[in-house]
Amino acid sequence: MRHLDYIYGMNFLSHYYFEQQSSSPEMVLGTVLPDLLKNANKNWSIHPEKKADLFDQTQTSAILQGWKRHLEVDRIFHLAPFFNQKMQELKNLLISILTESPVRPSFLAHIGVELLLDHLLIAHEKINVSKFYEKLDTVNEDALTDFLKLCAIDDVNHFFKFYQSFKSSRYLLSYQKLENIAYALQRICMRLWEHPFTEKTNYQLISILEFYKTQLEVDFMVIFEEIENKLN
Structure with missing residues (x-):
């Protein structure tokens, strides 16, 4: 289904962890809404956190509260030494299989760590x-709907079409299998490069993810505990 192309690579589940x-x-919803909007239309760029007084109804206020939590979790996560260390480790493993690929190892490692964390949470x-x-x-x-209109989203119907597809597909359940993480990474890269990987590279990517998962698995909860402590 075409809509699935949009949702690869977003660490929805890591954000959900903190609000489950x-x-x-x-x-x-607010904790994953920034990424949902980004994928529904890459040109939408809104900052409701700068207009908090507009969201005075109980439920729109709750969406905004989740939105703010998303921004804070992202900020803490990307500044954490844990993330930078893990990204560098995975990058070092990926370099050798990307010598003839246009994909930057640092780009693939960044998203790879995020998706592996989602996988490990499951x-x-x-x-x-x-x-x-x-x-x-x-x-x-x-x-x-009220929240989106207050954010001046110009096509609410388009968002809801995407949002309903996102919910009905239940695609994130597939993150239980590591090969689906590799496929997700491939699809992300295909949005940026026409031919990011050869068939051989795809197989090598799965092998590297399987290997690195066992290393990340040892202490992956450290970053969630660190973020949780800083949020509270």
Whole structure:
């Protein structure tokens, strides 16, 4: 399905980890909404956190609260020594298979670490992906519509078409399998480069991810604990 091309590479599940106990589905949505909007239309660039006074209704305020949490989690994560160390380790493994590829090892390593973290959260039962979708299914869509209009989104219908596809596909359940992480990385690169990988490179990528997963798995929860401590 074509809509699946949009959702590869976003670490939705790592963001959900921090809000999985929330009783507000609108706040849960807010934590992944920046990436949903980015994928629905790459030209949409909004900053509702700069206009917080507009979101005075309970549910639009909850969406904004989730949005702010997303920004804060991203900020802490990308500045963390843990992330930079893990990205460098994976980059070093990828360099040898990308010598004839236009893909930058640092770019692939950045996204690769993020998606491996999503995979490990599932593998170690730190999150329940089905419950994530169940919460999205109970979001008040009128409140979401109001939020988007307050953000001056010019085509709310287009967003909802994408959003419904995102929910109905349940694609993130596929992150349980490592080969789907490799496929996701390939699709991301295909959005930027016409022929990013050869068939041989694809197989090598899966092997590297399988190898590096075992290293990352040893202490992957460190970054989630660090972020959680700084959020609280």
